[in-house]
Amino acid sequence: MNQPLTLTAARTVGPRWTLGIAAVALAILIALPLLSLLPNDHPLQVSAYTLTLVGKILCYAIVALALDLVWGYAGLLSLGHGVFFALGGYAMGMYLMRQASGEGIPAFMTFLSWTEIPWFWAGTQHFLWALCLVVLAPGLLAFVFGFFAFRSRIKGVYFSIMTQALTFAGMLLFFRNETGFGGNNGFTGFTTLLGFPIAAPGMRALLFLLTVALLVASLLLGWQLARSKFGRILTAIRDAENRVMFCGYDPRGFKLFVWTLSAVICGLAGALYVPQVGIINPSEMAPTNSIEAAIWVALGGRGTLIGPVLGAGIVNGAKSWFTVAFPEYWLFFLGLLFIVVTLFLPKGVIGLIRKDKET
Amino acid sequence: MKATPVPNLVDASFSSESSGLGHQVTGGLDTRHGTILTLEDIGVSFDGFKALNALTLYIGVGELRCIIGPNGAGKTTLMDVITGKTRPDTGKAYFGETLDLTRLSEVEIAQAGIGRKFQKPTVFEALTVYENLELAQKTNKSVWASLRATLTGEQQDRLEEVLVTIRLAESRHRPAGLLSHGQKQFLEIGMLLTQEPQLLLLDEPVAGMTDAETEFTAELFTSLARKHSLMVVEHDMGFVEAIADHVTVLHQGHVLAEGSLAEVQANEQVIEVYLGR
Numbered sequence: 001m002n003q004p005l006t007l008t009a010a011r012t013v014g015p016r017w018t019l020g021i022a023a024v025a026l027a028i029l030i031a032l033p034l035l036s037l038l039p040n041d042h043p044l045q046v047s048a049y050t051l052t053l054v055g056k057i058l059c060y061a062i063v064a065l066a067l068d069l070v071w072g073y074a075g076l077l078s079l080g081h082g083v084f085f086a087l088g089g090y091a092m093g094m095y096l097m098r099q100a101s102g103e104g105i106p107a108f109m110t111f112l113s114w115t116e117i118p119w120f121w122a123g124t125q126h127f128l129w130a131l132c133l134v135v136l137a138p139g140l141l142a143f144v145f146g147f148f149a150f151r152s153r154i155k156g157v158y159f160s161i162m163t164q165a166l167t168f169a170g171m172l173l174f175f176r177n178e179t180g181f182g183g184n185n186g187f188t189g190f191t192t193l194l195g196f197p198i199a200a201p202g203m204r205a206l207l208f209l210l211t212v213a214l215l216v217a218s219l220l221l222g223w224q225l226a227r228s229k230f231g232r233i234l235t236a237i238r239d240a241e242n243r244v245m246f247c248g249y250d251p252r253g254f255k256l257f258v259w260t261l262s263a264v265i266c267g268l269a270g271a272l273y274v275p276q277v278g279i280i281n282p283s284e285m286a287p288t289n290s291i292e293a294a295i296w297v298a299l300g301g302r303g304t305l306i307g308p309v310l311g312a313g314i315v316n317g318a319k320s321w322f323t324v325a326f327p328e329y330w331l332f333f334l335g336l337l338f339i340v341v342t343l344f345l346p347k348g349v350i351g352l353i354r355k356d357k358e359t
Numbered sequence: 360m361k362a363t364p365v366p367n368l369v370d371a372s373f374s375s376e377s378s379g380l381g382h383q384v385t386g387g388l389d390t391r392h393g394t395i396l397t398l399e400d401i402g403v404s405f406d407g408f409k410a411l412n413a414l415t416l417y418i419g420v421g422e423l424r425c426i427i428g429p430n431g432a433g434k435t436t437l438m439d440v441i442t443g444k445t446r447p448d449t450g451k452a453y454f455g456e457t458l459d460l461t462r463l464s465e466v467e468i469a470q471a472g473i474g475r476k477f478q479k480p481t482v483f484e485a486l487t488v489y490e491n492l493e494l495a496q497k498t499n500k501s502v503w504a505s506l507r508a509t510l511t512g513e514q515q516d517r518l519e520e521v522l523v524t525i526r527l528a529e530s531r532h533r534p535a536g537l538l539s540h541g542q543k544q545f546l547e548i549g550m551l552l553t554q555e556p557q558l559l560l561l562d563e564p565v566a567g568m569t570d571a572e573t574e575f576t577a578e579l580f581t582s583l584a585r586k587h588s589l590m591v592v593e594h595d596m597g598f599v600e601a602i603a604d605h606v607t608v609l610h611q612g613h614v615l616a617e618g619s620l621a622e623v624q625a626n627e628q629v630i631e632v633y634l635g636r
């Protein structure tokens with residue numbers, strides 16, 4: 001049913017094939033940034049545009065994977081994962097803004113005629129503290145939110161609505177100039193990271209490789225969790241929470257752990273997204289963004305980890321093609337895709353591969 | 360297949376008087392007076408309807424008690440009260456001498472040593488038979504321990520043993536959702552066996568079982584008693600006759616009669632409200 005791909009795919013396509021496909025995919029992902037370093041007139045050169053686009057999609061794939069951990073395994077449909085992604089992004093953005101403004105204060109603060117940096121910006125000129133914030137901001141928010149939600153036994157649709165409200169509230173808060181995060185413009189105009197030019201080919205390639213590494217690490221961690229007793233308890237909580245309690249497990253702790261972990265992974269993805277894309281603003285917290293993430297997971301196949309990664313790739317790949325070819329039809333297409341998947345592919349794209357092989 | 364009652368649960372040295380009598384200390388639980396469960400004057404009402412009304416009931420250490428009573432008598436509600444799912448409006452509920460069940464959460468009660476089989480069999484359908492048993496197995500059940508858990512040889516042996524006992528050894532790798540109704544009943548009983556509670560609550564365990572399965576279950580429960588205390592809700596009189604030390608008749612949330620099956624069957628009131636119908 002909801003076994004990690006290692007089991008699912010191995011049973012259908014055969015372990016050698018699965019490993020082969022994974023190895024090829026990984027090789028391509030590692031080759032892309034290296035090829036981007038070739039001189040411009042070289043036929044194999046990968047453009048900065050392509051590299052940024054793929055890097056961005058990889059960040060989304062990590063979000064899909066993180067969402068699958070809570071939705072596919074623990075049955076918690078979050079429609080607010082965008083807020084964790086954005087918080088990680090903003091934390092990294094603060095550091096990049098400090099790099100850009102040097103000794104002075106960030107430009108958007110000068111426009112507000114602020115003369116001092118607000119207290120919560122303290123220390124953000126240090127890369128290590130920014131990295132801590134990348135983990136702490138989404139992690140703490142998820143922990144506190146989850147603590148109260150799970151303690152009150154909020155489940156199902158109510159939980160989804162609350163997460164949606166959370167990201168919406170976050171967006172409204174960050175839209176305000178007084179909040180101190182650049183209002184609706186957010187952060188942009190980054191220059192350097194650790195003193196190196198952020199748009200330089202080498203830096204782009206490095207950020208891309210780090211994203212690939214995070215994706216691979218998250219996948220391995222996810223598989224490890226899914227195969228552990230912890231993962232089986234999550235599945236049990238998803239299907240029969242009361243029964244789990246009468247077995248002597250407290251579901252709250254299990255949910256809280258995976259929920260916070262998922263938020264932290266999202267935050268890390270956001271932190272890698274911002275320097276590659278060059279901008280972060282409150283629209284990342286728009287409710288529709290988080291809903292789209294749920295579509296990636298559903299389309300790829302819930303509870304399979306690799307499925308959601310493919311789902312994010314397919315949807316975003318299609319999106320970037322559509323927005324160039326027929327921009328006005330993208331949302332119709334997305335809606336149609338979702339309906340088709342719900343009706344015909346209840347187990348997502350992964351389910352399709354599996355079914356084909358079985359018949 | 361031949362019946363294989365759980366070998367290591369059948370303690371050859373048990374004394375016949377351990378049923379509700381004498382001084383026993385059971386695995387850390389204080390059962391000084393030989394009573395594992397004390398319910399006094401329990402009242403539960405749902406929107407004014409009294410599901411349980413001044414119910415008083417004691418279960419002795421090692422006893423196998425059957426609860427009978429017409430539908431709606433409050434049998435399932437009684438189990439809900441003991442397991443913390445429903446809080447009583449009035450009355451006292453103690454596990455052993457010292458554990459106040461009305462103050463503990465469902466999880467704490469389960470950890471203290473009360474296991475429950477539901478009226479409608481509830482197993483984890485997406486997990487395999489083996490994984491279901493493993494999940495229920497008595498061990499440290501914290502998040503941290505679950506992240507690092509691996510089965511010791513001893514635990515594996517125990518799981519194998521239970522698999523054989525519940526006759527699901529061949530289906531160990533099947534998802535529990537694919538089992539028949541009777542098999543699910545057995546799996547849930549198996550989960551109780553690996554959970555190793557001191558008090559087992561079983562709500563209509565043989566519903567939907569064949570005669571042979573019922574007979575086997577009776578054998579299994581009898582072998583569990585003495586070392587464990589059991590409270591079994593059942594309608595099947597043949598089954599009750601086969602297993603019960605004592606029978607409690609529940610009617611409209613109240614204890615109508617208590618005693619051996621023959622005694623309660625001879626009770627005028629019982630005949631009137633229940634058996635006579």
Ligand SMILES: Nc1ncnc2c1ncn2[C@@H]1O[C@H](COP(=O)(O)OP(=O)(O)O)[C@@H](O)[C@H]1O
Nearest residue numbers: 405409410428429430431432433434435436437
């Ligand atoms: N949650 C509830 N809300 C309202 N009434 C309930 C609830 N649970 C049980 N009851 C009522 O309490 C009575 C006893 O139910 P129950 O304990 O399930 O009986 P039994 O298991 O003996 O058949 C029934 O009349 C039932 O309708």
Ligand SMILES: [Mg+2]
Nearest residue numbers: 434435436478
């Ligand atoms: Mg009942």
